Amino acid sequence: MTGLIFADVTMSLDGFITGPNDSVDQPIGEGGERLHEWLFELASFRRAHGLDGGHTGPDDDLLDEAFERSGATVMGRRMFDHGLGSWGDVPPFREPVFVLTHKVREPLVKSDTTFTFITDGIEKAVEMARTAAEEKDVSIGGGASVIQQALNARLLDEIQVHLVPIFMGGGVRLFENLAAEQPDLRCTRVVETTGVVHLRFEVAAAR
Amino acid sequence: MTGLIFADVTMSLDGFITGPNDSVDQPIGEGGERLHEWLFELASFRRAHGLDGGHTGPDDDLLDEAFERSGATVMGRRMFDHGLGSWGDVPPFREPVFVLTHKVREPLVKSDTTFTFITDGIEKAVEMARTAAEEKDVSIGGGASVIQQALNARLLDEIQVHLVPIFMGGGVRLFENLAAEQPDLRCTRVVETTGVVHLRFEVAAAR
Numbered sequence: 001m002t003g004l005i006f007a008d009v010t011m012s013l014d015g016f017i018t019g020p021n022d023s024v025d026q027p028i029g030e031g032g033e034r035l036h037e038w039l040f041e042l043a044s045f046r047r048a049h050g051l052d053g054g055h056t057g058p059d060d061d062l063l064d065e066a067f068e069r070s071g072a073t074v075m076g077r078r079m080f081d082h083g084l085g086s087w088g089d090v091p092p093f094r095e096p097v098f099v100l101t102h103k104v105r106e107p108l109v110k111s112d113t114t115f116t117f118i119t120d121g122i123e124k125a126v127e128m129a130r131t132a133a134e135e136k137d138v139s140i141g142g143g144a145s146v147i148q149q150a151l152n153a154r155l156l157d158e159i160q161v162h163l164v165p166i167f168m169g170g171g172v173r174l175f176e177n178l179a180a181e182q183p184d185l186r187c188t189r190v191v192e193t194t195g196v197v198h199l200r201f202e203v204a205a206a207r
Numbered sequence: 208m209t210g211l212i213f214a215d216v217t218m219s220l221d222g223f224i225t226g227p228n229d230s231v232d233q234p235i236g237e238g239g240e241r242l243h244e245w246l247f248e249l250a251s252f253r254r255a256h257g258l259d260g261g262h263t264g265p266d267d268d269l270l271d272e273a274f275e276r277s278g279a280t281v282m283g284r285r286m287f288d289h290g291l292g293s294w295g296d297v298p299p300f301r302e303p304v305f306v307l308t309h310k311v312r313e314p315l316v317k318s319d320t321t322f323t324f325i326t327d328g329i330e331k332a333v334e335m336a337r338t339a340a341e342e343k344d345v346s347i348g349g350g351a352s353v354i355q356q357a358l359n360a361r362l363l364d365e366i367q368v369h370l371v372p373i374f375m376g377g378g379v380r381l382f383e384n385l386a387a388e389q390p391d392l393r394c395t396r397v398v399e400t401t402g403v404v405h406l407r408f409e410v411a412a413a414r
Contacts, residue, residue, distance in 0.1 A: 013368075013382060013392065013408075014222070014382035014383065014385065015221070015222045015382065151374075161220075163406075165391065165392035165393065165394055165408050166389070166391050166392065167358075167382060167385050167389040169385050169386075169387055169389070175220060175221035175222065175374060176221065178221065178374050178376050180376055182373070182374040182376070184372065184373050185220065185372035185373065186372065186402075187372055187399060187404050190397050190399045190404060192394060192397045195393075195394075197394050197397060197406060199370075199404060201220075201372050
């Protein structure tokens with residue numbers, strides 16, 4: 001099956017995907033870099049950012065898999081606003097990105113990433129991303145709100161939680177604001193590496 | 208090393224250990240039984256409740272391990288109040304239980320479980336439990352508040368989270384009210400079974 005809708009997200013044991021007080025100046029919140037330390041030195045992470053070198057191994061394989069399968073990304077406006085500065089002139093997506101927003105805006109082209117702004121809601125954004133992705137899958141890039149919208153709209157086929165066993169104590173919580181009726185998930189893979197447990201879940205009967 | 212302080216707790220993917228609106232009449236909240244379904248038919252669970260039969264296998268091995276290592280339990284008054292009715296005349300602890308409370312009360316003996324009420328705080332309760340457990344470990348039985356107190360007082364050596372991939376959407380949250388400074392955890396074992404991922408974490412430098 002192609003055209004799966006998936007999310008890959010790093011979460012603390014207490015359920016946060018950023019540290020407290022995230023902002024444009026501090027996109028992952030206070031101390032949020034502790035969540036993402038596992039990523040920064042990976043070869044596939046560096047490659048996406050136009051850098052050579054980096055570590056290989058199981059963490060890198062997982063990240064590479066996510067980059068490889070993704071043909072388009074859907075993200076929220078907050079993630080876009082907060083991330084744009086740090087992504088620089090060569091954003092690490094290198095594929096069409098659809099940004100959910102309330103404000104009409106012309107597409108923004110940055111190197112091999114085109115950001116298209118969607119004001120018609122998540123269903124429309126996912127539909128456009130699916131078309132753009134062709135044979136590949138669609139990544140729900142985040143933030144938490146967009147992942148929650150995708151879950152609530154039953155659009156998500158798969159979510160991989162990179163569980164980092166630390167307590168952030170505050171920040172943006174991944175799993176809240178969920179509709180009362182949720183499909184069950186099924187764990188389809190666990191990969192334990194140094195400092196991270198990668199838990200992949202299939203969302204039952206997403207469509 | 209003997210005399211470890213450990214907690215074994217079942218949590219939903221969104222971080223809840225009960226369903227919404229837990230009470231004496233509904234100790235695990237609305238829909239909370241979905242969290243604990245993996246337990247009810249296990250041989251070791253049934254045995255603790257004085258029943259024969261039940262399933263064996265990796266889930267049962269894990270639960271049996273927790274029962275076997277535990278020589279005493281510390282729990283909160285809310286867990287005691289909510290649980291007492293459902294535990295019946297033969298509570299499943301079968302070891303000394305120390306209940307944290309604000310009200311002085313005589314010990315309560317129920318079959319081979321003695322409940323002793325401690326008004327001097329978690330350190331004292333754990334100290335008494337450790338003495339009572341002799342060569343065995345001490346189980347922090349819950350609820351969430353007592354596990355949080357144990358984390359905040361740096362009393363916990365190990366926590367095993369039985370992660371059930373469902374969304375409760377509400378209830379008692381396990382990891383909140385945590386002190387700002389928390390030791391990191393280290394994942395020391397992952398066991399994936401049907402419907403549960405058992406994640407064991409060692410708490411760094413707990414003492």
